[in-house]
Amino acid sequence: MSTITDLVDRYLASWNETDARRRRELIAAVWAENASYVDPLMTSDGHDGIDAMIAAVQARFPAHRFSRLGTIDAHNDRLRFGWELTPEGGEPIAAGTDFAVVANGRLQSVTGFLDRVPNMD
Amino acid sequence: MSTITDLVDRYLASWNETDARRRRELIAAVWAENASYVDPLMTSDGHDGIDAMIAAVQARFPAHRFSRLGTIDAHNDRLRFGWELTPEGGEPIAAGTDFAVVANGRLQSVTGFLDRVPNMD
Numbered sequence: 271m272s273t274i275t276d277l278v279d280r281y282l283a284s285w286n287e288t289d290a291r292r293r294r295e296l297i298a299a300v301w302a303e304n305a306s307y308v309d310p311l312m313t314s315d316g317h318d319g320i321d322a323m324i325a326a327v328q329a330r331f332p333a334h335r336f337s338r339l340g341t342i343d344a345h346n347d348r349l350r351f352g353w354e355l356t357p358e359g360g361e362p363i364a365a366g367t368d369f370a371v372v373a374n375g376r377l378q379s380v381t382g383f384l385d386r387v388p389n390m391d
Numbered sequence: 392m393s394t395i396t397d398l399v400d401r402y403l404a405s406w407n408e409t410d411a412r413r414r415r416e417l418i419a420a421v422w423a424e425n426a427s428y429v430d431p432l433m434t435s436d437g438h439d440g441i442d443a444m445i446a447a448v449q450a451r452f453p454a455h456r457f458s459r460l461g462t463i464d465a466h467n468d469r470l471r472f473g474w475e476l477t478p479e480g481g482e483p484i485a486a487g488t489d490f491a492v493v494a495n496g497r498l499q500s501v502t503g504f505l506d507r508v509p510n511m512d
Contacts, residue, residue, distance in 0.1 A: 310466040345431040348502045350490070367471070369490045369502065381469045381490065 273375070274344050278351050281377060285324055285336040297321050302376045309366070309382030333358040339365060347372045352385070362386075394496070395465050399472055402498060406445055406457040418442050423497045430487070430503030452509075454479040460486060468493045476509070485509045 277300060284296035297317050306315045307323065314323040339352035349370040354362040365386040371378045398421060405417035418438050427436045428444065435444040460473035470491040475483040486507040492499045 308467050308469065313467070343504050345504075346429050346434070348429065348504075350488070350504050369471075383464050383466075383469075383471050 274342055274349065274372075277372070277375070277377070278338060278342050278349065278370075281380075282336045282338055282353060285327070288328055290325075293324065294321055297324075300377055302373055302378045305377055305379060307380045307382070310384055331355065331357075334363070354386075395463055395470065395493075398493070398496070398498070399459060399463050399470065399491075402501075403457045403459055403474060406448070409449055411446075414445065415442055418445075421498055423494055423499045426498055426500060428501045428503070431505055452476065452478075455484070473506070475507075483507075 280296055281300045284293055284300055287293035287296055294317070297320055301317060301320055304316060305320065307313065307320055312323050312327075314320045334355050334357045336353050336355055339354050341351075343350040349372060350367060351370075352365065352367050354365040356362045364384065366382055366384045369381045369383070401417055402421045405414055405421055408414035408417055415438070418441055422438060422441055425437060426441065428434065428441055433444050433448075435441045455476050455478045457474050457476055460475050462472075464471040470493060471488060472491075473486065473488050475486040477483045485505065487503055487505045489501050489503050491501045
């Protein structure tokens with residue numbers, strides 16, 4: 271399970287990495303080349319698409335960080351884990367659950383569901 | 392959303408249908424031909440495999456019923472919904488969350504995760 275934990279935690283680290291080069295390295299390490307991401311608000315494919323999506327989220331929520339919520343539920347090649355999004359020095363503004371399919375040690379697809387959504391005022 | 396609700400509720404009805412012919416009809420209506428199911432305990436593929444899996448679960452838990460827990464969370468071609476397993480006249484003994492991919496109005500894949508597991512005594 272430590273390999274899975276490392277994969278998920280590096281995945282979340284890629285959402286938090288604002289240095290473009292380091293973010294891209296994390297994405298390449300964590301995602302399969304032809305990977306896809308989908309949630310209620312966004313869709314992306316491949317390393318370029320995922321990188322652009324994360325950069326857009328960082329621009330929308332500057333100084334916020336994603337962190338894992340609870341443990342990772344893993345069986346076969348499938349994962350489920352919770353996350354929350356927290357502004358620096360504040361309380362979490364959003365939380366969700368990601369479902370993932372793993373192939374050859376990297377993420378093949380991630381589907382995000384929102385459990386608690388940010389106030390968009 | 393009513394189509395999605397109907398799909399999920401017929402999916403759960405197929406888990407509860409002990410008449411072999413009616414169960415098979417429900418499975419054909421609800422699942423794509425090349426569909427797959429995976430959870431921590433079982434894996435099955437195709438209508439024959441799914442039917443055999445459900446029959447085995449019914450044999451293991453006679454007079455129990457699956458029911459939906461809460462609303463269905465749907466976006467794009469993805470679904471998330473909770474369920475529980477309840478013996479006739481009793482309290483739920485297990486609960487889980489299913490994550491599904493839909494294609495052409497039928498289930499292409501379902502991944503089950505267990506949230507509360509039965510006492511196997």
